[in-house]
Each structure stands twice: as structure tokens, then as C-alpha cells.
Amino acid sequence: MKTLITSTEDKLNAAFDKRFGRAAWFCVLDESTGETAFYPNENINATGGAGTKAAEKVVELGVGKIISGDFGPKAKELLNKFNIQMVIIEEEDLSVKEIVERIKK
Amino acid sequence: MPLKIAVASGKGGTGKTTVSVNLQHFIASYMTPEVLLVDCDVEEPNDRIFFPDSRLQISEVVNQMVPEIDTEKCIFCRECVEYCEFNAIVVIPPVKYAEVNASLCHSCGACSVACQDGAVIEKRHPIGQINCFETGLGHGLAEGVLKIGSPMQTMMIKELKKSVKNNADIVIYDSPPGTSCPVVETVSDVDYVVLVAEPTPFGLHDLILMVELLVDLDKPLGVVINKAGLGNNDIYEFLKEQNIEILAEIPFDKDYASRYASGNLLNDIDVQTKGIYRNLIKKVESRYLQYEGSNYFKW
Incomplete structure (x- = not known):
């Protein structure tokens, strides 16, 4: 399964971004191979509908689980429709790498 | 075409509704009975509270x-x-x-x-509805009521304005608070803006935002200082520096506030309030004569 982690930069030791629709980057971890890929959030500065657009991207990428700090109502509605699991992490100062390692364990 | 006046403010709770309702009342008494009040605060229209004997005449649904x-x-x-x-x-x-x-x-x-x-x-x-009331005062009251949860304030105000009859001499728009899109929509086609401000730091801060907006939109304006006596003198300094006309000063008065709260603004109006609004109407009247007359004056 593919898991998406919201990230502030396009590298593994970047800080975890606690926003979903307004996250800077999306890190996609393929749990079967352990490989990660980064995708820029093209709608980070959208005046509205950033969460919806991010959710659209998630479905397109074939992601089954998302790890972020919070999800807005419109994103939640769409993600629920496609049975995508939403995981909220509230811890401060985490890096994307730490989250990836937790998943691999 | 009627003369259109918007009553606006940056900050909420400065007295837009008080001034709008009184303006209609005094314009009807001193100037022309052909005056319509339009409540453009579509998220929370409350002008009708001050007309307990009003009768609903027309109600139509607005669709998006x-x-x-x-x-x-x-x-x-x-x-x-x-x-x-x-x-x-x-x-x-x-x-x-x-x-x-x-x-x-x-x-x-x-x-x-x-x-x-x-x-x-x-x-x-x-997205909501438009209601027109006969209030016994001039051309009555029109209001837009946006459905709770709908974000289409601007569209609602646009439709409300479209539905308003054009045979009055003067139309007063009671604007929503703030300086965002619904306010821009409300003031977009008016001939004059009456800004209601309170002399507090917060009141001045938001008044400045509003003045900046109206300068951008090239709208002539005057300021009513409500709750005068509160706060400090900074607002007067600002208005003097910017050469903005003070249309009226309404003193802060707890009794008046409690009458507002009980919906009783237009009965037994005291002499002082009458005097204040009479002077205010005179200033509005000079605008109206300029408007009706010729292009003699450029605002």
C-alpha cells in the first residue's frame, strides 16, 4: 500500500507539515518497496479548495493512507468517499524520515 | 434613478443600523417620503426589528x-x-x-x-430570500436573508439590489460590517457613503481601512461619529488630517443603547437626537440637490 505524508520540503529529513491541503510537499511511501517519492502541492496558495485538490491528487496517486496534522471538512468528505485512511499526528518537531521509519517498523 | 446612499463602517457594532433606520425616518419627515431602506447585511438582517408593525408584501427565493x-x-x-x-x-x-x-x-x-x-x-x-415590507415609512424596507451556511453573500446583495424598485428618490443601503467583498458589492453603485465610526482605537483602525477602500473605489464619503465621548481624540485628528467631513456626532448614551436593544428607536425621539439628525439630513440634502441639479458640483 502507498502512504502519503505531508512534508515541508522535498527531502526525507524535512519537517513534517501538519497541514494537509496547504502542505508544501507530499511524500509518498510505497510500503511494498520502501521507496519514497516527493510531489509538490500545486494548490498550496489556492484561494479556496486546496484541501479538495489535495484529496483529488491523493486518489490519483492511488494512496490508501494519509498521515498529516489535520484534515479540513471538504478534504475529509472526499477522502471518506474513497475509503482513504486518515491518520493524525499531533506531535511537534517530527521529521518525515522519523514517520517513514515508524511505518517500516 | 434614485440617489443611493450606503451606511457603512469598518468595525461592527458602531451603529450602522441605528443611523440607517433614523436616516430613513428623518429623510421621510424632513425631505421626501420617497425613501426606501435596504438591509444589505444579508447574513444577519435586523432593520425590520425596528418596524414592529411592518407587513410583508413580497417574498421571493433567490437561486444560485x-x-x-x-x-x-x-x-x-x-x-x-x-x-x-x-x-x-x-x-x-x-x-x-x-x-x-x-x-x-x-x-x-x-x-x-x-x-x-x-x-x-x-x-x-x-441561497436565501428577498423580503419587502410595508413599514408605514416611505417606500418601506427590503431585506436579503441569506441561508445559514451559504457563502454567497455577494450574490445575495447583488440580487437584492436588482429586485429593488427604482421609483424612490433616495435609497439607503444598510451595509454589512467589514471591508470585504459583501461591503464592496454594497457600496459599488452608491452616490455617497455615510461611514459610522466610534472614537475608540479599534474603531479608528477599521475606519482607516474603510476610508482606504472608498478612496480606491472613488466614492465620496462623510463620517458620523457615534458613541462620542468614549475612547480618545485620535479619530478627530485622523479626519482633520484627511480632510474628511464630520456629518454628525452622536453622544454615547446608555439609555439610548437600551432603547436600541428593545427595538424602540423611532418612538418618542428626544430633542437632541432630532437636532443631530436634522443637521445630518441637511448635509445629505445638499448632496441630493447637487445630484438632482446639474454637474455643477464635482464630488
Whole structure:
């Protein structure tokens, strides 16, 4: 399964971004191979509908689980429709790498 | 065409409704009975509270046209998504999913133009209603009531203005608070703006934002200082520095506030209040004469 982690930069030791629709980057971890890929959030500065657009991207990428700090109502509605699991992490100062390692364990 | 006056403020709770309702009352007594009040604060219209004997004459539903996508006809080309400025359309080709999020849609119609396959169908979606009341005062009151949860304030105000009859001499728009889109829509076509401000730091801060907006929109304005005696003198310094006319000063008065709170503004108006509004009306009247007369004055 593919898991998406919201990230502030396009590298593994970047800080975890606690926003979903307004996250800077999306890190996609393929749990079967352990490989990660980064995708820029093209709608980070959208005046509205950033969460919806991010959710659209998630479905397109074939992601089954998302790890972020919070999800807005419109994103939640769409993600629920496609049975995508939403995981909220509230811890401060985490890096994307730490989250990836937790998943691999 | 009537002379259109907006009563606006940056900060909320400065007295827009008090001044609007009184303006209509005193314009009807001193100037012309052909005066209509329009409550443009569509998220929370409350002018009618001050007209307990009002009778509803017309009530009409306002609809927004919201597109729906027929997934039988849709080829998932995402052209409509490209056209949509508001990110209101989600199309996910691999799973053949296409839907419009009504709460993001601004009803611009671009997706209907974009779609070459007849998959976009526009449907009526009620956003609120327009009510017209006979109040025994001038041309009465018109109000827009936006449905709770609808974000279409601007559209509602636009429709409210369109529905208003044009045979009055003067139309007063009671504006929503703030300086955002609904306020811009309210003041966009007016001939004059009466700003109601309170002499507090917060009141001045928001007044400055409002003045900046009206300068940008090239609208003539004057200021009513309400609750005078509160706060400090900074507002007077600002108005003097900017050469902005003070139309009236209404002193802060707890008794007056409690009358407002009980909905009783227009009965037994005290002599001082009468005097204040009479002077205010005189200033409005000079505007009106300029408007009616010729292009002798350039505002």
C-alpha cells in the first residue's frame, strides 16, 4: 500500500507539515518497496479548495493512507468517499524520515 | 434613478443600523417620503426589528445556479477543472469520478462553456430570500436573508439590489460590517457613503481601512461619529488630517443603547437626537440637490 505524508520540503529529513491541503510537499511511501517519492502541492496558495485538490491528487496517486496534522471538512468528505485512511499526528518537531521509519517498523 | 446612499463602517457594532433606520425616518419627515431602506447585511438582517408593525408584501427565493456533472456523458477530460477559478470541481479520471462542490462554486458558468460533451447541467440551488415590507415609512424596507451556511453573500446583495424598485428618490443601503467583498458589492453603485465610526482605537483602525477602500473605489464619503465621548481624540485628528467631513456626532448614551436593544428607536425621539439628525439630513440634502441639479458640483 502507498502512504502519503505531508512534508515541508522535498527531502526525507524535512519537517513534517501538519497541514494537509496547504502542505508544501507530499511524500509518498510505497510500503511494498520502501521507496519514497516527493510531489509538490500545486494548490498550496489556492484561494479556496486546496484541501479538495489535495484529496483529488491523493486518489490519483492511488494512496490508501494519509498521515498529516489535520484534515479540513471538504478534504475529509472526499477522502471518506474513497475509503482513504486518515491518520493524525499531533506531535511537534517530527521529521518525515522519523514517520517513514515508524511505518517500516 | 434614485440617489443611493450606503451606511457603512469598518468595525461592527458602531451603529450602522441605528443611523440607517433614523436616516430613513428623518429623510421621510424632513425631505421626501420617497425613501426606501435596504438591509444589505444579508447574513444577519435586523432593520425590520425596528418596524414592529411592518407587513410583508413580497417574498421571493433567490437561486444560485450550481452545475452538476453527468458522469454518463463526462469523458473526464478535466477541461472544466482547468476553467474553474475556485477549485470547485473534482475530476479523477482513473476512478471515473466527477463532482462539483456547491459550497466552493461561485456560479460563474465557466464549466458549462468548457464542457464540449454536454455533461455539465446547471441546477437551481436556493441561497436565501428577498423580503419587502410595508413599514408605514416611505417606500418601506427590503431585506436579503441569506441561508445559514451559504457563502454567497455577494450574490445575495447583488440580487437584492436588482429586485429593488427604482421609483424612490433616495435609497439607503444598510451595509454589512467589514471591508470585504459583501461591503464592496454594497457600496459599488452608491452616490455617497455615510461611514459610522466610534472614537475608540479599534474603531479608528477599521475606519482607516474603510476610508482606504472608498478612496480606491472613488466614492465620496462623510463620517458620523457615534458613541462620542468614549475612547480618545485620535479619530478627530485622523479626519482633520484627511480632510474628511464630520456629518454628525452622536453622544454615547446608555439609555439610548437600551432603547436600541428593545427595538424602540423611532418612538418618542428626544430633542437632541432630532437636532443631530436634522443637521445630518441637511448635509445629505445638499448632496441630493447637487445630484438632482446639474454637474455643477464635482464630488
